[in-house]
Amino acid sequence: MPTCKLKGSIGPKRPLDSCTKRTKMAASEELPPPPHVIPANVVPLQLAVPDTKKMSKSERRPMTRRGTGSRGQRIQLFSNHFKVGISNSTGHFFHYSVSLFYEDGRAVDAKGIGRTLLDKVHQTYDSALAGKDFAYDGEKNLFTVGPLPRNKMEFTVLLDKVSSTRSNAHATPDGVHERKRMKRAFHSKTFKVEISFAAKITMQAITAALQGQESKNSQEGLRVLDIILRQHAAKQ
Numbered sequence: 641m642p643t644c645k646l647k648g649s650i651g652p653k654r655p656l657d658s659c660t661k662r663t664k665m666a667a668s669e670e671l672p673p674p675p676h677v678i679p680a681n682v683v684p685l686q687l688a689v690p691d692t693k694k695m696s697k698s699e700r701r702p703m704t705r706r707g708t709g710s711r712g713q714r715i716q717l718f719s720n721h722f723k724v725g726i727s728n729s730t731g732h733f734f735h736y737s738v739s740l741f742y743e744d745g746r747a748v749d750a751k752g753i754g755r756t757l758l759d760k761v762h763q764t765y766d767s768a769l770a771g772k773d774f775a776y777d778g779e780k781n782l783f784t785v786g787p788l789p790r791n792k793m794e795f796t797v798l799l800d801k802v803s804s805t806r807s808n809a810h811a812t813p814d815g816v817h818e819r820k821r822m823k824r825a826f827h828s829k830t831f832k833v834e835i836s837f838a839a840k841i842t843m844q845a846i847t848a849a850l851q852g853q854e855s856k857n858s859q860e861g862l863r864v865l866d867i868i869l870r871q872h873a874a875k876q
Contacts, residue, residue, distance in 0.1 A: 724865065729847040733864050735839040736774075736782040743830040754778045760797045761833055768793070775868045782835060783864050791837040798830050 678684075740748035740757060748754075758776045762769065774784045845861035848854075 724850065724869070726843060726847055726850070729843045731785060731843050733841040733843065733861075734784050734787050734837065735841060735860075735864075736784070736788070737836045737838045738776070738780055738782050739834040739836070741832040741834070743832070748831065752778070756799065757797050757831055757833055758782070760799065761795050764797065765795050768795075775864065775871050777867045777870075781867070783841075783867065787837075788835070793835045795833045795835075796830060797833055 738754070738758070740754060742748060748757075755776065755778050758774075762774070768789070770789050772784050772786065772788060774782050776782045839860075841857050841860050841864060843861070845855050845857035846865055849858040849862050
């Protein structure tokens with residue numbers, strides 16, 4: 641509580657009145673306002689907050705579209721999205737882990753060579769793979785419809801000399817830009833490809849995800865579908 645000090649005689653009451661005002665103002669700043677009085681006949685309401693921990697994953701679904709528009713003017717839009725469906729939802733995708741090694745056992749660290757090696761495996765060892773096609777993401781993941789003959793398979797791949805062309809732009813003395821096609825050759829190398837079983841994914845998970853329903857393997861199923869579509873587009 642602030643105190644007031646007066647020098648000399650009290651004299652008129654003005655100094656005392658000003659001290660009293662300052663004391664009341666300080667007290668009003670320190671103390672909070674009194675709470676509102678709730679009548680005795682008023683019963684407070686309690687909001688029911690859902691417990692997200694007890695909610696099952698099936699109850700937390702992504703937002704789905706209710707229908708198509710009914711007002712406004714129709715227009716045509718061009719998009720790179722297209723409808724995808726699955727005719728057989730009773731089968732399974734088999735997920736395999738892919739490891740690539742050089743001939744001396746070192747892991748392959750070169751980028752972009754994985755697809756070339758797996759394409760070579762598919763061409764050379766088609767009978768050993770039981771004629772199955774697969775979807776490969778270019779790194780560590782490979783998917784097939786149905787299982788391969790064995791859970792772990794090893795293949796030896798020999799890549800022949802490959803020549804790639806690239807454009808090199810340079811300016812001539814008269815200021816005209818010309819492009820030269822330069823060739824870069826790679827030596828033949830032997831690689832080892834290991835394919836090991838990792839997991840089994842039901843196609844029903846993809847069907848449910850396409851219908852806007854979340855399941856245990858919905859994210860994994862959508863990843864398989866994305867890899868299949870990307871690989872198909874890359875081969876066009």
